[in-house]
Amino acid sequence: MNITQPSFEVPADMRDFAEKSVEQARTALIALMQNARRATESLQAQTKTIELPASVAYVHGLELFEQNLAAAFEVAQKLVRASSLQDALQIQSEYVHAQFATLQSQTRELASAAQPAEAA
Template structure:
């Protein structure tokens, strides 16, 4: 029995449109994060709260959010270019594995950032 795989190829126009859409979404999210960071820094400067553990953790969480969004957009761009369902599934599997490890490390980092500094 010979089972053929369905075609996964997208027309070039659709692939180009998808790639441009991903880039536009990436640019929009980057702009939102940039504006959020600037607004937060402005408020912290005015209230002199930048060094409080919660504020340090908040600013670090923005950095981590930016890293996670970049990884997601990178995956999306790769998926748009995937030539087969098997390639797409492998990309997704690799992404889940690396993001799970990254999220574990990030959560540990944020928990430690919110802990008060212990002095001996």
């Protein structure tokens, strides 16, 4: 008995719509992050807290969030362009592995950044 795998084909117009939607979401979130950064910088300048450990940690956290957000949008763009279910699963698997390693690295980085603050 020969079992064939069903075809996974996304119509071109649906793929284009999804790609545009991902790009619009990326643009909106980048604008949101820029506004959050400007608001943070303005607040820090007004309150003169720019060098306090909590402020430094917050800004660093925003940077890490931006990196993770960029990675998520990159994988979303790849998924939109996937030509088969197998490709989509491979893209997702690679993303999960890479993001797990990134999160481990970021955790170590944040932990080492917090140590001087605890010692003070």
